[in-house]
Amino acid sequence: xxxxxxxxxxSERREPRNVAGLLAELRxxxxxxxxxxxxxxxxxxxxxxxxVCAVQTPAAPGADVLLLRSRRIxxxxxxxxxxxxxxxxxxxxxxxxxxxxxxxxxxxxxxxxVLFDAAFALALHRPEGWRVDDSAPAPPLPADPGIExxxxxxxxxxxxxxxxxxxGPPGELARSVVRPSSRAGAAxxxxxxxxxxxxxxxxxxxxxxxxxxxxxxxxFPVMVDLARMNRQQLLAQESAAAPAPVPSxxxxxxxxxxxxxxxxxxxxxxxxxxxxxxPSRRRGSAR
Amino acid sequence: xxxxxxxxxxxxxxxxxxxxxxVDAVTGLVYGAAGDAGAVGDxxxxxxxxxxxxxxxxxAGAAGQLEDIVVTGAxxxxxxxxxxxxxxxxxxxxxVDRQDTNFALAVRELAxxxxxxxx
Numbered sequence: 001x002x003x004x005x006x007x008x009x010x011s012e013r014r015e016p017r018n019v020a021g022l023l024a025e026l027r028x029x030x031x032x033x034x035x036x037x038x039x040x041x042x043x044x045x046x047x048x049x050x051x052v053c054a055v056q057t058p059a060a061p062g063a064d065v066l067l068l069r070s071r072r073i074x075x076x077x078x079x080x081x082x083x084x085x086x087x088x089x090x091x092x093x094x095x096x097x098x099x100x101x102x103x104x105x106x107x108x109x110x111x112x113x114v115l116f117d118a119a120f121a122l123a124l125h126r127p128e129g130w131r132v133d134d135s136a137p138a139p140p141l142p143a144d145p146g147i148e149x150x151x152x153x154x155x156x157x158x159x160x161x162x163x164x165x166x167x168g169p170p171g172e173l174a175r176s177v178v179r180p181s182s183r184a185g186a187a188x189x190x191x192x193x194x195x196x197x198x199x200x201x202x203x204x205x206x207x208x209x210x211x212x213x214x215x216x217x218x219x220f221p222v223m224v225d226l227a228r229m230n231r232q233q234l235l236a237q238e239s240a241a242a243p244a245p246v247p248s249x250x251x252x253x254x255x256x257x258x259x260x261x262x263x264x265x266x267x268x269x270x271x272x273x274x275x276x277x278x279p280s281r282r283r284g285s286a287r
Numbered sequence: 288x289x290x291x292x293x294x295x296x297x298x299x300x301x302x303x304x305x306x307x308x309x310v311d312a313v314t315g316l317v318y319g320a321a322g323d324a325g326a327v328g329d330x331x332x333x334x335x336x337x338x339x340x341x342x343x344x345x346x347a348g349a350a351g352q353l354e355d356i357v358v359t360g361a362x363x364x365x366x367x368x369x370x371x372x373x374x375x376x377x378x379x380x381x382x383v384d385r386q387d388t389n390f391a392l393a394v395r396e397l398a399x400x401x402x403x404x405x406x
Binding site for chain 1: 288291293318331341345404406
């Protein structure tokens with residue numbers, strides 16, 4: 001939508017350059033509430049006093065998925081904690097600790113890990129806009145205290161840069177589906193349980209996000225593991241999928257450029273830069 | 288101060304412990320630090336080194352057996368202790384002054400601290 005001048009209308013939306021700029025602005029204001037990042041899949045950044053205390057997005061597993069899928073907490077225990085929180089003051093973290101299901105330090109690790117992972121997953125996709133709401137309900141498991149937005153965006157940028165170095169455009173990796181290569185069978189006995197789990201999960205249909213949800217791990221750690229396993233020629237790619245998202249949460253700076261190549265590349269160019277599963281793998285015939 | 292930092296701060300009374308940090312072994316994310324964080328090092332680097340050592344051990348047929356990485360300097364020890372858990376492993380990383388303790392005691396003490404850090 002454009003105004004008379006042909007420029008985009010600014011109407012009710014604030015216009016920092018990107019989500020990182022928005023968070024910096026909200027930090028200055030010591031904002032408490034939520035920033036809804038619109039797009040596909042989009043997400044919500046919760047803030048308390050300007051610090052980021054939670055990030056939620058369908059693109060990354062939440063604390064419940066991590067605890068339940070990793071079998072750290074059994075489903076009946078989780079339900080009991082939710083019920084206790086509902087009947088109490090709504091503090092799920094206190095309920096989990098009160099029932100002896102998790103310690104304070106482990107809960108802090110969990111909430112911080114989920115927060116950073118969700119921010120990374122959000123950064124893999126181009127936001128279509130955002131709006132802030134100071135009356136949004138508080139998240140169920142906030143990090144306490146929150147994280148400085150500058151640290152969050154800096155870490156997200158470094159994560160994107162690391163994956164770019166290890167694999168190529170992170171958006172491309174996020175859309176990839178992989179399966180074990182012919183070398184993986186012989187190597188599996190000498191892999192860590194973590195890498196073995198990924199190989200068992202990589203069935204040629206699951207994306208890194210699917211693997212993360214299946215295993216109860218973060219999307220970024222799964223993508224890092226996949227990129228490193230690819231370097232060891234343990235994986236073969238099935239095909240590229242889906243349209244191309246572009247990260248934009250990352251701050252501007254050296255090594256933190258957005259992954260625009262993923263969006264710009266035609267489908268036939270979206271194959272990985274390095275050969276998957278050894279020299280015999282394909283060129284240009286993936287579809 | 289989050290709950291991790293509170294737990295780490297309590298460790299600073301251990302003999303010779305200059306600084307300590309709890310780091311994600313896969314992502315390098317620092318969940319908390321106490322004392323001289325600069326002496327402990329950067330989380331990304333610590334995780335990368337631990338990953339390289341673990342991969343080497345795996346290829347040597349000792350998959351999943353990494354417990355500690357100890358770097359000995361003239362004045363300091365640098366100890367990285369793997370903290371196993373349900374989910375991705377953590378690293379308890381510490382810088383220790385050799386004047387106040389010795390190698391064996393320091394490694395044993397960090398192993399003891401690692402057992403309790405997630406309690």
